Amino acid sequence: MSTIDRGALLPHLGNTLWDATIPELPNHYRGKVRDNYDLPDGRRIIVASDRLSAFDLILTAIPFKGQVLTQTARHWFERTAxxxxxxxxxxxxxxxxxxxxLRILPVEVVVRDYMAGTTSTSIWSMYKQGRREMYGVRFPDGLEENRKLPHTVVTPTTKADQGGHDEPVTPDEIVARGLLTAEQWRTVSETALALFARGRDLxxxxxxILVDTKYEFGxxxxxTIMLADEIHTPDSSRYWMQATYEERVAAGQRPxxxxxDFVRTWVSQRCDPYKDPIPEIPAELVADTAAVYIQAYETITGQPFALPAEPEPVLERIRRNLTRFF
Structure with a gap:
């Protein structure tokens, strides 16, 4: 469990990073949860906000979410360099x-160790519909949900344009469509498997249990092909708790x-988020979600998360730390 509970987080609820606009920095591009600034010398500044995105909307901001994701990725970048x-x-x-x-490669590399997932591109969704050939991999009959696969698999998807959907693709299709050369695909797929093995072991x-994850390369x-975006964060990866895994799966329960997804579930139970106004999200729900992100950081990295003694407005702190780039 996290060393930080809901009560400790309530004083920080008003101190979230909704908007990371910094007018002194050039070439601003705002994504759903990150703000990017491209400097003239080829460097990029990426600011992770606390915005929580779901249903193609920004629902709320979660204290420390941006910090957790940035620092979790940092932990893994340093351990896989x-x-x-x-x-x-x-x-x-x-x-x-x-x-x-970097020039981001147009293929997202997803590595999977378990028969799991709920999205249309997940192997379990397709497997239970009768598919046995997926992503260029042949899966045997008799596999069970949430159980380990016979071997680790790479399941690539094309990277969708803004508002589009990622699509499953096979290695042969990647090369035939000119998305990557055969040598580039060999490099990114072998690298992804090596990264996953390191992540699984640590x-x-x-x-x-590191169940599955996605990697982006540029x-x-x-x-030179390099790892980009994020790595092994709770947003890019699925983790299960080892201690209760076997008992829960044997009982037919989810690990x-x-x-x-507290916020997503809470909203969808109260309205149609694609049509109706979003109700005001309770402070306690936001604090609970923050506690889960912090628990994820602490469990994944093995390091305690330190709350600031005195809340400083996040954007003020970021501006102070980025002054030399103005």
């Missing part, structure tokens, strides 16, 4: 990474995980 170079240059602030600007030491001006 011997496997592949990554885009990180420095961390001037807990919510900020300064990185190399997560197990902290009582976690290319610098010299053509324990970092359930961050």
């Amino acid at each position: 011997d496997i592949v170079a990554n885009h990180v240059l420095e961390y001037p602030d807990p919510n900020v990474v300064v990185c190399r600007r 997560a197990a030491r902290n009582g976690l 290319m610098d001006e010299a053509g 324990h995980s970092f359930d961050k």
Whole structure:
């Protein structure tokens, strides 16, 4: 469990990073949860906000969410740098990474160790419909939900444009469509498997099962393939708790995980979020979600999360730490 509970988080509810607009920085692009600034020298500043996105909307902001995701990724970037170079240059602030600007490859590499998932591109969704050939991999009959696969698989998808949906693709299709060359695909798929093996081994030491994860790769001006975006965060990866896994699966229950979908579930039970106004989200629900993110950070990294003694407005702190880039 987290060392920080709801009560400790309530005083911080008003101190979230909704808007990371910094007028002194150039070439601002705002994504759903990150704000990006491209510097003239080829560096990019990425600010992770606390915005929580669901149903194609920003529902609320979760205290420390941006910091948790940035620092969890930092933990993993530092522990996998011997496997592949990554885009990180420095961390001037807990919510900020300064990185190399890469040309992101048009294939998202998803690695899976278990028969799991609920989305249309998940192998369990397709398997229970009778599919046995998926992503260029042949799956045997008799596999069960939430059980380990015979071997770790790479299940790539195309990267959708804004508002689109990722689509399953096979390695042969990736090369035939010119998305990547055969050599590039070999490099990213082998690298992804090596990253996953490292993540699985280190997560197990902290009582976690790394179930599946996604990786994004990019290319610098010299053509070097590097790891980009994030790695093994609770938003990009599925983790289960080792201690209760066998008992719960044997009983037909879902394995324990970092359930961050409190807000999504609460909203969908009260309205049609695609048509109706979103009701005001209770402070206690926001605090509970923050506690789960912090628990995820502490469990994944094995490090305690330190709350600031005095809440400082997040944007003020970020601006102070980025002044030299103005």
